Amino acid sequence: MTDSQIFSSIANELNLKPKQVSSVANFLDDGATVPFLARYRQEATGGLDEEQIRSVRDKLEFHRTLEDRKKTILKTIDEQDKLTDELKEQITACSDLNTLEDLYLPYKPKRRTKGDMAKEKGLEPLAELIWEQEIEQGDPTEHAAKFVDEEQEVASAEEAMDGALDIVAEWINESVDVREKLRDIFQEHAVVKTEKNPAVEERTNFEDYYEFSSKAKFLKPYQILAINRGERENVLFVNVELWEEVTLENIDNIVITNDMSIFTPHLQDAVEDAYKRLLFPSLERELRNNLTERADAHAIETFATNLANLLMQPPLDHKVVMGIDPAYKSGCKVAVVDETGKYLEGTTTYPTPPQKKVAEAEEVFAGYIDKYNVNLIAIGNGTASRETEQIVANFIQKRKEKHPDEELNYMIVNEAGASVYSASKVAAEEFPDLEAAQRGNISIARRVLDPLAELVKIDPKSIGVGLYQHDVNQNQLAQSLDDVVESCVNQVGINLNTASAPLLSHISGLSRRVAKNIVKRRETEGTFSTREQIKDISGVGEFRFQQAAGFMRIPESSNPLDNTAIHPESYEAAEKLCNLFSIDISNLKEQHEAISKKLNNIDKTQISEQIGVGIPTLELIIENLQKPGRDPRESLPKPVLREDVMKMEDLSTGQTLEGTVRNVVDFGAFVDIGVKQDGLLHISNMANRKVEDPHDIVAVGDIINVEIVSLDLERGRIGLSIK
Incomplete structure (x- = not known):
């Protein structure tokens, strides 16, 4: 696929315009960061937010990886002189990694197999006779007997038939149609069963899975991760089961094209051998991997959501x-x-x-x-x-x-x-x-x-x-959590004169080395008085300055715009706007109400043309003129402060308390209500309706009123409700 085809494909997947995808791709390829694009290039991206831009980034990475894999596969098959026009077209058009690997499977370098040994004994022509299913009369043994050859160590017709069926079994295993059908069956009907390892005698955290069975498609992400861990720690044995008889019939329906063939019973034997020896183990691994990937993605998303909410907790000012x-x-x-x-x-x-x-x-x-x-x-x-x-x-x-x-x-x-x-x-x-x-x-x-x-x-x-x-997948987790930290830091902005090097290193466009250089410059030459001084830092060129400047705040600057999210590239436009409406740019905070009145209900299209920027940039300028130096965390509820403590013995069912959400998981949220043990706000007690995702109701750091609905003093468990 060409870049333009990739952009169109991604646009369809994400319900965007190809131009938006193309614009984001070009910016990212040039080194621009997601926060910078989301805040300062909305005109170019068509107003995409951070989440949409990251989705484009991830899809780009997938498609480019897929295209690189296609090139490698095409090259490998071509070097074997086996690349037909039809196969090349199939590989080139493929949009799924599993199908791509299925197409590559017959040509993939692998260890010497039973089928390879049979081919070396000259049994491939017999395998082709069986595979073609054209002979409807006669005795299969007579055809097999023609391949008896003591020099080739084929001592009997039965050995010849067995060797030929080894070849056929591998062809069945390599059939794209068979693998796709079986993959669908696995996804729809496979059952995951777990049982306790009899050698484990002590109590474990996996008792819910000692005798457990569920269709794979119904498994919850936390169940998948628990089963994986239990298996890894040798506490659980895990098996995948399918209704074998029906599954074999489905494969027969694909492989056997002529029921009248004299080789049909032998083909059925080859189907069963291929299924048990090759297909089932391969697709069982694939199913388990897919389940793990799904669970990983969910767990990573949950972690990222919780982390974002934790990082965005409001600061407590004026506290020693x-x-x-x-x-x-x-x-x-x-x-x-x-x-x-x-x-x-x-x-x-x-x-x-x-x-x-x-x-x-x-x-x-x-x-x-x-x-x-x-x-x-x-x-x-x-x-x-x-x-x-x-x-x-x-x-x-x-x-x-x-x-x-x-x-x-x-x-x-x-x-x-x-x-x-x-x-x-x-x-x-x-x-x-x-x-x-x-x-x-x-x-x-x-x-x-x-x-x-x-x-x-x-x-x-x-x-x-x-x-x-x-x-979970540590690379994906690291990428997701880095995205969260980057997003939160740049959403808030940082004080250039007080931020630590680790905090500075998460600012759009800055590296750890540049962050350390900024701190060194502060320590040796004193505080920064303008954003322009960032350009004097070793490692900060025009591009890095462009990416970073808007996210840095300098309260001490003589230019009040240096303490806003207005980018230096828009200072001239901001000054023009202030001149148009007689706003004193040197004294923004004291004019808050006046600025709001002057800039409310203006003709944004006309004004944006007058000052030479797009409407999104105009809106950003207006927002920051009204609230210079604003911290987006200010509007959130402050943490709960206490003077006294309670014991669990002080609690009673029906009691209402104020608590802080500490963690949100698939089945609910853990809430600190001021006693030794956090209470569990189960998902079933979150609303008078079915809640699919606890994050729709609560978030880490939320201050909520809860009612105690159950108490177990012996096990230290507290059940809560907010219904």
Whole structure:
């Protein structure tokens, strides 16, 4: 396929125009990033958003990979002098990888087979007689007897027939029609059965699958991933089953074209042999692989959605935070950071078992609060979290008796990945004088101030909002999560004068090396005062500047546009617009209401022509003139802050509480309601209707009111509802 044919094919698949696909492809081939295209090239792409552009990108990659594979296959078959015009046309027109590999199968280099050995013995002509099915009278044995040859080690007519049928079985296996029919049967009727490995005696997490059976097409993604893991850990035996008799009849209907042929019974034998020895194992593997790919895609999508919602949690401004990384024997690590996230001081306390030095810990807490005016305590949600929470809650209650007007709360913070960060190169560069154990608590404290800025320092797979994330295709997972991080960082934008190198490295067009160069420049020459100064950084040329500039903010700049999402290439147009409507560009924030009145209900077509930009760019300029420096996370609900703690024993069915959604999975959501155990909001309790996808109802970080519908104190289980 030519590029234009590929563009047309993708346009049909995604319900777009070929021109849109062509435009995106050309930009991506030139190195443009998805966020840049979605925000600053809407005129060229026809208004495509990030999701649509990434879909085009992924389809392009698939089609180009398919075309490369076709070229390799055509070259290989041609080198064997077996490439006919008909076969070339079939391969060239193929749009499916499975069918393409089926076409290639007869010509694919492989190990010496039973059929190959039979051909070496001169039995291929007999196989052709059987395959052609033209002889309707006589004895098949007489035809086979003609191929008896002691020199070729064919001792009898029966051996000749067996060898010929080995060849026929391979032809059946290589038949595109047979494989396509059998593939359809597998997809529609295959049953996946699992059973416990008798050698496993201890309890496992796979008890639901000890005696399990389901049609493959009805398997849920989480079931597929659980079965795969159980098999990998040798806890489960997994089998795929089909109704063999009916399946063989379907293959017979394709292979046997003349029931009157004297070779029909032998062909039926060859069909059964091909099915059991070659086709079934091959298509069973293919089915399992397809199921895994489907489950992987779903799990990756779920993880990506959860990660996006977590990264976009609103920052808490104007808080001096004391972060606590809870533990038992090794003690609770404590760190204080100021409103900007700067580390002030830290130590280790031992209030939890076995030491139980609560009074000493409270003395440390009080000292830090008095010294630094701490007004929020952030507690990691890992080991010893609830014991630490109880200690902190008691401490706050006692302190409020002496300081009734003091603002002091605590919150539970998802600490997933804090230990990964603490041992990372990034953490070592940030805090070279601290031990690794004293860095995780800083990460916990900073996550409150700006979740996005802190979490981008951690491998997304370690952030803990996925399901079976270590079991899925790691390359696809990494690509998807990188897309999410890139999207979130560029959607928010970054302060060029405060952002860390890891945060800067996710800005459109910037590499890790350039990000480090920006930080070095800040440290040696001071803060940036204009966006144009980015061009002075080593590694930043005109193209990289074009990709990155619009996503950087400089609040200190003398040009207010440098603190907006308006791209420098549109500054002239923005100034023209301001002149048209008498807007003082040097004082945007104070004119918010006036600007809104002046720019509401304008003739966008006329104005866009006057200032020389397209309507999408005009709309972007207007939005940012009205809200310069706006953080899209500002409008989201802030995290729940607490002063006291509850125990499960304090709960009762029918009780209504406020909670924070911690994770969303296929069967529901886990919600922190302020007790030791997160409650499960099952998908069946999300609405008075059938909910197909929990993400349609809740998202990670949502603050929701829930009703307790079930309690199991012994197993620590809480059932919730929002109906």
